[in-house]
Amino acid sequence: MLGTPAQAGRIRICAADDCSARFYDRSPAGRRRWCSMQTCGNAAKVRAHRARQKEAAR
Secondary structure (H helix, E strand, C coil): CCCCHHHHCCEEECCCCCCCCEEECCCCCCCCCCCCHHHHHHHHHHHHHHHHHHHHHC
16 A cells, blocks of 8 residues: 555654654655645744744843
């Protein structure tokens, strides 16, 4: 159902804390982290940026 073992190995779970979507990683390196860069990836990067800014302000 999921194809070859290599293809099944590319099925990932989104790395966002509030998302559990599954996706097929089609990236050349096989290191994709988020189901969608426009939603989950962008939100994670914004949170990390704000945390760094807050830490730098202290």
